[in-house]
Amino acid sequence: MKNNKTMKIVLPIVIVLALVGMYFVKNKESLKTSSNVETNVNSTETANSDVEGDFSLDIESGLPKLEEYAKAGLPAIIDYGSDTCPPCRMMEPEYKSFHEKMVGKAFVKYVDIDENPDAAKEAPIQVIPTQIFYNADGTPFEPSKELRxxxxxxxxxxxxxxxxxxxxxxxxxxxxxxxxxxxEMGVEE
Incomplete structure (x- = not known):
């Protein structure tokens, strides 16, 4: 009798948890396919640029390559976010459009902290999205008081x-x- 009561309570909870889990798994997959579509730089854009480097948007694993960016003499903007973060998803089209305009002028990178948690450990990431700005020489950007x-x-x-x-x-x-x-970092449109 006691076992029957327990089953009446536990079984609905298990069913609800299973449904919620399936919902998140299904949505995570659809988010991954939409946000992990790599912004490809076509060969003519690369050929027209005097600067060599990896101008793809996503950092798949590891840390941002600040030394590589500094060697190229271009500033770097690195956005830390996640596919599961609503503000990050809202910012995604803005950031992708910005990335396309900056190819050859600045390194614009995106780090998904769920996929690459080690990269976020090296920076003061408290919330997402968080953007970090570096000058062309690899030093931290020092904005004017007004911009700050x-x-x-x-x-x-x-x-x-x-x-x-x-x-x-x-x-x-x-x-x-x-x-x-x-x-203000010295990049011209």
């Missing part, structure tokens, strides 16, 4: 040397805002 206040850009300094280590923005940025930031 306008977009709540935060600068992190080394505890001992007090030298800048990161310049970040937490949250959504649209393409126009990203273009304004990189313009």
């Amino acid at each position: 206040e306008k977009y709540q850009l935060q600068m992190y300094n080394h505890k001992v040397t007090k030298k800048p280590m990161f310049t970040i923005h937490q949250g959504f940025l649209n393409e126009e805002q990203l273009l304004e930031i990189v313009k």
Whole structure:
């Protein structure tokens, strides 16, 4: 009798959990196929660029290659996000369009922290989306006071040397805002 009561309680819970699990699995797969479509740089764009480097959008694994970006003499913007993050999905079309405009002018990269958690451990990622900005020489971008206040850009300094280590923005940025930031970084449209 007691076993019957337990089954009446446990069985509906198990069914609900199974349905919720199937929903998330199904949606995760559809999100992966839509957001992991690599933004391909066609050969004519690459041929027209004087700068060599990997201008693909996604960082599949490992850390962003800051030394490679600095050798190319181009600034880098790295967006940390996730396919499961609604603000990240809202920002995705803006970021992809921005990426297409910056090919050959700046490295614009995206790191999915669910797929590449080690990359997020190397940076001060507290929320997603978070963007990190580096100058063409590989140093952290130091924005003007006006730009810093306008977009709540935060600068992190080394505890001992007090030298800048990161310049970040937490949250959504649209393409126009990203273009304004990189313009101050010295990138021309």
